Amino acid sequence: METKDGGRLIFQSEVFRTERGPRRPPTGKVVREAAREVPVHAECDVLVVGGGPAGTAAAVAAGRLGARTLLLERHNHLGGLSTGGLVIWIDRMTDWNGNRVIRGFAEEYLDRLPKDAVAGPPPALWGARDAATAAWWAARTAAFHGIVTHSPTCDPEWMKATALAMVLEAGADVLFHAWGAEPVLIDGAVRGAVFESKQGRRAVLAKVVVDATGDGDLYARAGAASDSDTDERDIHHCINTSWMFAHVDMPRFLAWRAEKPSEFSAFLARGKAEIGLFDKAFVSWRDDVALFMGPRLAGYDATQVDDLSEIEIRSHRLMLEHLRIYRRDAPGFETASLMLSAPQIGVRHARRLRGATSVTREMWDGRVHADEIGVSPSLAPKFANVSVPYGALVPERLDGLLAPGRHLACDATSHSFLREIPQCWLTGQAAGVAAALAADAGIEPRAVAPRAIRAALRRQGAHLQADVHAAA
Known part of the structure; x- marks a missing residue:
C-alpha cells in the first residue's frame, strides 16, 4: 500500500472510519473576563509542561545537569500515554539487526522496572530471524517483518512509580493537577506558562520552556506555525x-x-x-x-x-x-x-511543529544530520536507521521554547514512528539537555551548539552515530 509520498504504510493495523457526531455550532456569544493579575507560583530555569514520555525524560535530563527544573502535569501521575493511556506495549528500540539504538533515559528507565513488570524477548533474541521464534514473538507484539525486536510490554503502575522516582532523584520538582494553559510571552519569546488549578490561574516563569503537551498547545498559543495534515490510511491520526x-x-x-x-x-x-x-x-x-x-x-x-x-x-x-x-x-x-x-x-496526532528542520520521508536514506540528537529505528528492514536532528525540536521563529515528543517537526509519514513512546523519550531527553544548557548560558535554545548537546547526551547514555561525534 503506497503512501502519497512514495513511502509505505508499514504497520497496517485496522482503521475504523465512522460517522462523527455533529459538533456544537458556534453560539456567536462571548463572555468577557476582566483583566486580572496572575500570581507567579514559581520561578525556575527550565519549565517542562506535560509529564508524558517526552516531558518526563526532559525533566530528568535537565535536572541532572543542575538546572532548576519544574514539571507541570495535569493528571496525578507521570508517563502520559505510556501509563495513563495504557500504551504499555513499548514500540521498537532496536534496529533490524538487533542493535539497541534508543538508549539513554529509555534504557535506564526500563532497566529499573522490576523483572515481573516487563514482558518481552531477552536481549539474546533481538534481531533473531528464525521463523518459529519470530512467529512466537509476533503474537506477543515483539517481532515484525520476521525479525524479533526489543518491544516490551510493561506494568503501567511500575512505570508511573519509576518515572516519578527518576524525576525526583534528578532534583526536579513536580506539580500535579496543573494544566498548562497559556504561554507567558515577553518580548515575543516564551518565558513561562500560565496553568489552571484548584488554586485558580497561576503562572511559572522560566528561562526556557519545554512544550511536552503532545499536542503543541503552548507553541500554538504562542503563535508558532504547525501542520496538521495526515495520511487517512495510517493509524497515526486515529x-x-x-x-x-x-x-x-x-x-x-x-x-x-x-x-x-x-x-x-x-x-x-x-x-x-x-x-x-x-x-x-x-x-x-x-x-x-x-x-x-x-x-x-x-x-x-x-x-x-x-x-x-x-x-x-x-x-x-x-x-x-x-x-x-x-x-x-x-x-x-x-x-x-x-x-x-x-x-x-x-x-496519536494533533499538530506538528514547523521547525528549524523537519524530518521527512527523504531522510530515511541513512544520512546523518550534523545536529543529530538521537537515532530512531526505521519502519522496515529496507530502510536505514533515521537520524533525528535537533532542529526538529526548535520552532522556525519562536524563541524560549523547545518541542519534543509527538508534536515535533516532521512530515505525516515520518510521524507514524516519531510519535511512538521510545522516540518521545529520545527527543525529550535531548530537549531537557538543550534547555538546561541554554538556561545556564543565558542564550536561546536555537543558539546552543549541537556538539554541546551531544556531549551531554553521551554522558547520559544516549546512542549517537559514530561519524557525527566529531561534527560541529
Whole structure:
C-alpha cells in the first residue's frame, strides 16, 4: 500500500472510519473576563509542561545537569500515554539487526522496572530471524517483518512509580493537577506558562520552556506555525481510549488464534457484524491481563473538545460490547472482567511543529544530520536507521521554547514512528539537555551548539552515530 509520498504504510493495523457526531455550532456569544493579575507560583530555569514520555525524560535530563527544573502535569501521575493511556506495549528500540539504538533515559528507565513488570524477548533474541521464534514473538507484539525486536510490554503502575522516582532523584520538582494553559510571552519569546488549578490561574516563569503537551498547545498559543495534515490510511491520526480485561488466559487465546486461524477470522467477522467496530486483544505484561488498544477511530480532531468527548463515550461503550462478545466466543476469555479503562485518551496526532528542520520521508536514506540528537529505528528492514536532528525540536521563529515528543517537526509519514513512546523519550531527553544548557548560558535554545548537546547526551547514555561525534 503506497503512501502519497512514495513511502509505505508499514504497520497496517485496522482503521475504523465512522460517522462523527455533529459538533456544537458556534453560539456567536462571548463572555468577557476582566483583566486580572496572575500570581507567579514559581520561578525556575527550565519549565517542562506535560509529564508524558517526552516531558518526563526532559525533566530528568535537565535536572541532572543542575538546572532548576519544574514539571507541570495535569493528571496525578507521570508517563502520559505510556501509563495513563495504557500504551504499555513499548514500540521498537532496536534496529533490524538487533542493535539497541534508543538508549539513554529509555534504557535506564526500563532497566529499573522490576523483572515481573516487563514482558518481552531477552536481549539474546533481538534481531533473531528464525521463523518459529519470530512467529512466537509476533503474537506477543515483539517481532515484525520476521525479525524479533526489543518491544516490551510493561506494568503501567511500575512505570508511573519509576518515572516519578527518576524525576525526583534528578532534583526536579513536580506539580500535579496543573494544566498548562497559556504561554507567558515577553518580548515575543516564551518565558513561562500560565496553568489552571484548584488554586485558580497561576503562572511559572522560566528561562526556557519545554512544550511536552503532545499536542503543541503552548507553541500554538504562542503563535508558532504547525501542520496538521495526515495520511487517512495510517493509524497515526486515529484516537481512542484503551482498556484492559482481567481474569483471562492469554496463552490459551493465542494458541487458538494460531492453531485455528479460520475460527479466529470468523470470530472477528461476527464481532464486526454485531457492533461494527471490533478489535483484537493484545498481550500485556501478564498472562491473565488482555490489552485493547482500539478500535482506532478515524475522522476526529484532537483539538476539538466535542470530538474528544464523543470518542470517550464511544470507546467506553465499545469496551462493554467487547467484554460481552469475548466472554461468549473467545477461548481464554470465559471469565474475563473489566479491569481498567485508560484515564487518558489515546491521541496519536494533533499538530506538528514547523521547525528549524523537519524530518521527512527523504531522510530515511541513512544520512546523518550534523545536529543529530538521537537515532530512531526505521519502519522496515529496507530502510536505514533515521537520524533525528535537533532542529526538529526548535520552532522556525519562536524563541524560549523547545518541542519534543509527538508534536515535533516532521512530515505525516515520518510521524507514524516519531510519535511512538521510545522516540518521545529520545527527543525529550535531548530537549531537557538543550534547555538546561541554554538556561545556564543565558542564550536561546536555537543558539546552543549541537556538539554541546551531544556531549551531554553521551554522558547520559544516549546512542549517537559514530561519524557525527566529531561534527560541529
